[in-house]
Amino acid sequence: xxxxxxxxxxxxxxxGVTRSFNPEEHERPTILSLTQDIPNIVTLLGLSSGVLGxxxxxxxxxxxxxxxxxxxxxxxxxxxxxxxxxxxxxxxSNLIGAKMDSLxxxxxxxxxxxxxxxxxxGFSPWFFPGTLVIVMAGVIRLAYFDIFGVDKDGTIAGxxxxxxxxxxxxxxxxxxxxxxSVFTVLLYATIVILAFLHVAPFRMHKMxxxxxxxxxxxxxxxxxxxxxxx
Numbered sequence: 001x002x003x004x005x006x007x008x009x010x011x012x013x014x015x016g017v018t019r020s021f022n023p024e025e026h027e028r029p030t031i032l033s034l035t036q037d038i039p040n041i042v043t044l045l046g047l048s049s050g051v052l053g054x055x056x057x058x059x060x061x062x063x064x065x066x067x068x069x070x071x072x073x074x075x076x077x078x079x080x081x082x083x084x085x086x087x088x089x090x091x092x093s094n095l096i097g098a099k100m101d102s103l104x105x106x107x108x109x110x111x112x113x114x115x116x117x118x119x120x121x122g123f124s125p126w127f128f129p130g131t132l133v134i135v136m137a138g139v140i141r142l143a144y145f146d147i148f149g150v151d152k153d154g155t156i157a158g159x160x161x162x163x164x165x166x167x168x169x170x171x172x173x174x175x176x177x178x179x180x181s182v183f184t185v186l187l188y189a190t191i192v193i194l195a196f197l198h199v200a201p202f203r204m205h206k207m208x209x210x211x212x213x214x215x216x217x218x219x220x221x222x223x224x225x226x227x228x229x230x
Contacts, residue, residue: 029092034100037093039083043100046075050108057116063226065116066172069165072108074219076101076162077212102142109161110138113168117191121184130191134164137195144199156206159197166215167194169222176229 034040053068083089083097114131121127141158150156171190175183207215 029096034096037097038086039079039097040100042075042079042082043097043104046072046079046108047104049075050104050112053108053112054115057112057119060119061230062116062120062172062175063229065112066169067223067226069108069112069116070169070219070222072112073162073165074215076105076108077215081212098146102146105142105161106135106138109165110135113164113191116168117187120187127188130188130195134191134195137198138164141198150206151203154205154208155203157201157203158199159194159204160207161198164191164194164198166218169226173225 035044049068049072053065053072056062056065056068079097079101083094114134117134118127118131138161141161144157148157167190168187171187174186177183178186
């Protein structure tokens with residue numbers, strides 16, 4: 001099928017609204033021009049934090065990995081509001097930014113906690129199912145959200161993906177308290193349960209408004225705690 005005969009594509013922008021988009025009706029920007037967009041820069045900072053978290057997890061520095069993952073969440077929370085506050089931002093910039101945001105979320109909010117689990121388990125094959133489950137749940141959930149977005153009543157399907165890093169960070173505070181084998185089981189179970197909740201058939205209200213203050217406070221508090229643990 002030629003490009004001219006392709007149907008309109010639908011995307012959910014950073015506000016969660018699904019829009020139709022035909023690439024033939026728009027002037028195509030250069031790829032590198034996307035890095036000049038402030039919301040996209042924030043998104044890429046989130047990606048950098050997520051990749052850094054993966055690196056620290058691989059080398060076994062879990063406190064640093066948690067800090068990096070939490071900041072990936074923080075950047076993810078603020079790229080959308082920044083985008084909405086830029087006057088005259090083009091529709092194509094919003095759509096491309098939303099696509100970048102979903103791709104980055106897979107790395108920072110699904111792959112990063114998955115690698116933390118796998119690394120903590122010494123890269124044992126027994127930890128591969130849990131690693132795969134959380135990544136697959138993230139892919140499925142984000143693909144669903146990209147199409148359907150936020151409902152008119154402000155709800156979304158399943159548990160928001162950014163909840164996983166927040167809960168994993170909280171659970172990891174028990175690492176030095178519980179026996180290693182007990183903590184390993186707890187971490188594994190937490191990841192698997194969260195994976196199920198991400199795709200479970202329930203709806204939750206999208207966290208907006210005062211939740212932003214809560215997320216900032218939580219990330220700053222947990223960062224301080226983990227810096228002392230380092």
